[in-house]
Amino acid sequence: MTGIEILLVEDNPADVMLTREAFEEADFPHQLRHARDGVDALMYLRREGKYAQATRPDVILMDLNMPRMSGLEVLDILKADDSLRSIPVIVLTTSRAETDIWRSYDLHANAYIPKPVSIAEFVDVVRTLGNFWFHKAALPPRRT
Numbered sequence: 001m002t003g004i005e006i007l008l009v010e011d012n013p014a015d016v017m018l019t020r021e022a023f024e025e026a027d028f029p030h031q032l033r034h035a036r037d038g039v040d041a042l043m044y045l046r047r048e049g050k051y052a053q054a055t056r057p058d059v060i061l062m063d064l065n066m067p068r069m070s071g072l073e074v075l076d077i078l079k080a081d082d083s084l085r086s087i088p089v090i091v092l093t094t095s096r097a098e099t100d101i102w103r104s105y106d107l108h109a110n111a112y113i114p115k116p117v118s119i120a121e122f123v124d125v126v127r128t129l130g131n132f133w134f135h136k137a138a139l140p141p142r143r144t
Contacts (some may be wrong), residue, residue, distance in 0.1 A: 003029025004134045005059035005142075009074065010034065011066040018119065019061070019092075021124040028134060030139040038069030042077065045084055057087060058139045061129075064093040064100055072100070074109040086140040090129065108143075127133065 006035075010016050016034055023032055033054070035041035041062070044051045060078075064071035071091060078084045088110040093100070096114050104112045113129075115120045133139070 003031055004059065004130075004139075005033065005055050005057045007033050007035060007040065007041065007044060007060045009060060009062040009066070009071065011037050011063065015063070015115070018122055019126070020124045021132075022119070022123045025123045026111060026126045026130050030130075030134070031055070037066040038074040041074055045087075046077070048071045055057060057140050058142065059133055060087055061092045062089055064095050064104070065080050065140075072103055072107060075104065075109055080109040088133065088137075088139065090133075092125075 008016065008019055010019065015058055020032060023030055033044070035044045036109055043049055044054050045056075047054050061072065062071045066072045071093065075091075077085070078087065078089060085108075089108075090111045090113055091109045091112060092113050094115050095101075101112050113125060
């Protein structure tokens with residue numbers, strides 16, 4: 001196994017780069033895949049088009065504020081889909097709005113984490129995520 005399969009759903013290139021760097025610094029075996037928005041994420045998860053050979057992720061890290069389809073819309077679709085609902089979804093977003101937090105949990109997000117401002121805090125968040133989700137929690141077995 002090449003480590004944990006993570007799908008990052010993020011439209012901001014700077015945040016994608018920061019997330020990649022934080023995962024590298026956190027130093028645990030992983031494969032970080034990227035979808036640029038909600039539409040792209042659903043294509044990836046459904047293995048459509050250019051994603052026909054995509055690996056099912058063990059966990060999804062998702063921003064809320066994206067073009068074409070918001071993270072909340074994606075979460076609603078994922079958790080209603082029998083074949084995808086078991087994938088843990090961690091909302092990682094700049095929004096600290098109570099309505100976004102409540103709505104994310106109402107749609108069965110597994111965690112809601114406001115994005116840290118500094119790189120050091122971001123790395124700490126990724127290490128904490130890695131320790132809990134990839135070392136302590138039992139993730140659902142991968143389906144083919």
